[in-house]
Amino acid sequence: MAIAVIVDYNEDGLQFSLSILKSIGHFEDVYGFSCPDEACCFIKERGCDVLFVETEVKGLNCFVLINKLRKIKQDILFIIMASNEDYAYEAFQKGVIGYVLKPLSLESIAKTIGKLEKLHRSQRRIVP
């Protein structure tokens, strides 16, 4: 796992999520953006492995942003941070890998990261 990016309009929420992800220590770098366009520019230049995104950022629906980012970089894994379960089914349909309820907790993030690690391990096992 290399680069994680968080996109959250709420500055306080963003700082909190950043602190949790950094404390988990699974990513080499964690970056946070409150503006989706800035996040897109960053990802274009530096890339991103896992993206944590709020269900809505500055009026932009997370699935629209996800589609946009997939065009920039195909293999990003997306995790939605939501305040309720309304988008959960759609998230599966859109190929989102994780869905965590806010406020984030060490436990919920650790569980989701565990899922990513599991996939990472199975990839290494199969692809020499």
Add this chain to the structure above:
Amino acid sequence: MNQNRPFLNMKGIAVVQQDYPLTLQGGYPMLNAVIVDDEIPVLNLLKMFLQKTGQVNVLEAFTEPLAVLDKISKIKPDVVFLDIEMPEMNGLELASRLTEQDDELMVVFVTGYNQYALKAFQVNALDYLLKPVNLNSIQRCVLRLLKLKGLGHQQKSVGNLQRICCFGDFEVYGNNGLVKWTTRKVEEMLAYFIVHRDSNIDGWSLGEILWPEEEPDKVKTSLHTSLYRLRKTIKEEGLSIDITSKNCGKGFYRCSLGQCSCDLVEFEEATIKNNSLNKSGIDEFERVCALYRDDLFSKKNYGWCESKKEWLQQFYLNMLKNMAIFFVDEGLYQKAIDKLLTAIAKAPFDEEIHKSLLKIYGTQNNRALLIRCYEEFKIRLFKEMGVEPQVETRKLFLKLLSE
């Protein structure tokens, strides 16, 4: 291929010698799967769709969740497809307990309700499909699992999820699932190219076939526009189909399907190999037979393929008849009856098929079915064609009845 019309007598049925699953498995990524659903029809449907993707081996199917828990460590699948609402134990709990045993096991839920999606994420499910499932959603899910397992790029390079189905409805599957063509003419043009693949196609004749009513100038424009659209969609879908233009004074086109698998190609390959039917070859016959889901492009009205359609249907019917004979020789009467009934559905006025069926009912001393089969055939013939069964058929019926 058309020059190699196979011998269609009872002993000259064609099969392909190779072991079919190996052609898909050898070198290609496959997922080993287990399915759990308390409803058997759903289980069967899911199994069929998964196998149809050509990328999944269904190792076992369970109707009881507790049975899976006991066996999972022995079966060791890559993925489990679980229903959620089941007696004894619900799918969410089952998923947790299964992943406790094997933490790399991938979980996909297949359920009639969408309210469990959050809980599904919480037990680390990778996908969540709503019933009723269809081939398209299964295809998308399998593609996703392969990608997540790091096999996606291999799949892309060999493109073996790319599939063309010509029997029954005309369906082409590309990298984004079922391909939607921009116009019906573009779709028909591809169908024509598939049937006449690997041979030179005169652009002018193709234009006249597709736009018989149009003026020559208009035909030329329509042909070029449709060809442009077809090539564009092929590219967008990552299909390995290649249509080349040969402009040596005349406009010729040539189409090659590359690595894209196609039921018509497989069926026709089988028809040019004249192998006799025996115990070791019967599975291959079953496989080739299963390719024939329905008549060629049955839901389309493509006049130009009528003779091909008829020829393929004849071959299929002969396969069914031969298989029935084989099963009778082996004493497997029910299997023989199944084949003949399938053949009757396709050729309801065929005397030979009915005679074979009457003989089986006679051998089984099943007078009720013997009479029903003959009477129904007689009524059908009279109603639709205004004729009686042949004298020989009647004689056979009476002889069997008296025995």
